[in-house]
Amino acid sequence: xxxxxxxxxxxxxxxxxxxxxxxxxxxxxxxxxxxxxxxxxxxxxxxxxxxxxxxxxxxxxxxxxxxxxxxxxxxxxxxxxxxxxxxxxxxxxxxxxxxxxxxxxxxxxxxxxxxxxxxxxxxxxxxxxxxxxxxxxxxxxxxxxxxxxxxxxxxxxxxxxxxxxxxxxxxxxxxxxxxxxxxxxxxxxxxxxxxxxxxxxxxxxxxxxxxxxxxxxxxxxxxxxxxxxxxxxxxxxxxxxxxxxxxxxxxxxxxxxxxxxxxxxxxxxxxxxxxxxxxxxxxxxxxxxxxxxxxxxxxxxxxxxxxxxxxxxxxxxxxxxxxxxxxxxxxxxxxxxxxxxxxxxxxxxxxxxxxxxxxxxxxxxxx
Amino acid sequence: xxxxxxxxxxxxxxxxxxxxxxxxxxxxxxxxxxxxxxxxxxxxxxxxxxxxxxxxxxxxxxxxxxxxxxxxxxxxxxxxxxxxxxxxxxxxxxxxxxxxxxxxxxxxxxxxxxxxxxxxxxxxxxxxxxx
Numbered sequence: 001x002x003x004x005x006x007x008x009x010x011x012x013x014x015x016x017x018x019x020x021x022x023x024x025x026x027x028x029x030x031x032x033x034x035x036x037x038x039x040x041x042x043x044x045x046x047x048x049x050x051x052x053x054x055x056x057x058x059x060x061x062x063x064x065x066x067x068x069x070x071x072x073x074x075x076x077x078x079x080x081x082x083x084x085x086x087x088x089x090x091x092x093x094x095x096x097x098x099x100x101x102x103x104x105x106x107x108x109x110x111x112x113x114x115x116x117x118x119x120x121x122x123x124x125x126x127x128x129x130x131x132x133x134x135x136x137x138x139x140x141x142x143x144x145x146x147x148x149x150x151x152x153x154x155x156x157x158x159x160x161x162x163x164x165x166x167x168x169x170x171x172x173x174x175x176x177x178x179x180x181x182x183x184x185x186x187x188x189x190x191x192x193x194x195x196x197x198x199x200x201x202x203x204x205x206x207x208x209x210x211x212x213x214x215x216x217x218x219x220x221x222x223x224x225x226x227x228x229x230x231x232x233x234x235x236x237x238x239x240x241x242x243x244x245x246x247x248x249x250x251x252x253x254x255x256x257x258x259x260x261x262x263x264x265x266x267x268x269x270x271x272x273x274x275x276x277x278x279x280x281x282x283x284x285x286x287x288x289x290x291x292x293x294x295x296x297x298x299x300x301x302x303x304x305x306x307x308x309x310x311x312x313x314x315x316x317x318x319x320x321x322x323x324x325x326x327x328x329x330x331x332x333x334x335x336x337x338x339x340x341x342x343x344x345x346x347x348x349x350x351x352x353x354x355x356x357x358x359x360x361x362x363x364x365x366x367x
Numbered sequence: 368x369x370x371x372x373x374x375x376x377x378x379x380x381x382x383x384x385x386x387x388x389x390x391x392x393x394x395x396x397x398x399x400x401x402x403x404x405x406x407x408x409x410x411x412x413x414x415x416x417x418x419x420x421x422x423x424x425x426x427x428x429x430x431x432x433x434x435x436x437x438x439x440x441x442x443x444x445x446x447x448x449x450x451x452x453x454x455x456x457x458x459x460x461x462x463x464x465x466x467x468x469x470x471x472x473x474x475x476x477x478x479x480x481x482x483x484x485x486x487x488x489x490x491x492x493x494x495x496x497x498x
Contacts (some may be wrong), residue, residue, distance in 0.1 A: 037406045320408040
């Protein structure tokens with residue numbers, strides 16, 4: 001394994017006393033001094049700044065770029081307009097998931113993909129293997145730094161340092177070549193927290209100044225830094241999948257209830273189509289459920305879930321939820337067993353704890 | 368970073384503490400350990416009457432991100448547990464040597480306490496861990 005890399009914001013984290021961990025080969029703050037719970041609250045109530053420079057970026061260009069993407073992603077991008085973003089799983093032919101990605105359409109022959117840090121190399125190779133026709137691929141991951149500004153105050157903060165009219169930017173839309181405090185950026189109205197917010201991509205050279213400008217603009221809005229720990233809890237509360245937990249080589253998008261991002265009817269057949277159609281017809285024996293603990297206890301990844309004395313699945317992500325003040329989890333369970341049982345439990349070490357299913361997402365912001 | 372390290376208790380290399388009070392000893396987690404764990408949200412206590420063994424898991428302390436075993440500093444029989452922690456596990460964060468105590472044991476072997484670190488030794492130990 002190569003030595004873990006520093007992002008261009010590493011010195012900022014150190015100055016703010018961030019607890020640094022190695023995450024997918026990147027040195028990133030897991031939390032800052034006042035703690036994960038406060039970071040979650042600050043994101044829901046004010047605004048927080050996350051370093052997400054570990055995310056990978058891939059450029060896809062060429063006359064066959066759209067066809068290429070239609071073949072590798074499960075969602076239908078044919079209706080995607082310039083300046084719009086779409087989320088999609090990328091599947092293997094057997095329906096297992098390579099990664100889940102964002103596709104930014106710059107124009108019909110030019111796309112910007114955002115992929116998971118740990119999957120960047122694997123994804124890029126998969127794209128190369130599946131490339132045909134006039135498609136030019138470039139791994140831009142090393143060129144971009146990325147910040148996520150998340151929370152209700154995000155727009156007010158960012159608007160202070162850019163002339164771009166942010167109120168006109170709709171959710172899941174972006175602009176490129178946006179001047180933010182003198183830096184040339186891609187700005188998108190996206191995030192992984194369930195709050196309003198923006199993700200800002202810039203060159204490594206501009207990163208430090210961009211952080212400082214956001215930091216300064218954020219002071220009157222009580223902007224604070226947040227780490228990977230809060231990010232994971234926020235996305236869990238919003239029931240957003242995390243690759244390696246709710247999606248993997250062995251978990252299909254349908255099992256993760258991502259049906260609305262799978263378009264078997266689109267004009268161009270895609271990797272995994274047949275397998276997913278078959279799975280849908282035959283029924284799914286492990287389906288994602290939201291769980292809420294009825295007793296105090298922390299349901300964590302890998303813990304077995306039981307109905308009576310029968311094991312019916314496992315927890316894929318779980319945590320204490322600061323927003324709800326409850327213990328919550330997402331779990332893959334046998335849907336028939338869930339239907340039939342009145343005694344659902346999570347096994348935590350030597351004891352089992354009562355739990356009930358609950359609607360996803362656990363948290364939805366008021367608009 | 369400055370951690371509170373108090374007198375009158377003995378410390379383990381896993382950052383538990385034991386405070387002798389006559390025939391029994393109060394057991395808890397050090398300020399350093401609670402800070403490393405972060406916000407504590409759940410505590411699994413031993414049962415009163417349970418036998419704990421030095422160096423073996425005796426309770427489980429969970430923060431939002433992590434699960435940590437509390438290893439028994441000394442052998443003994445659990446005579447009391449801090450039930451306040453069931454509803455307020457965060458007491459370990461706010462008052463690790465006071466209201467955040469975890470359980471009390473009947474001391475079997477005084478010499479086991481002597482083998483643990485005193486305040487000065489633990490200060491050196493924590494400083495080394497921080498490097």
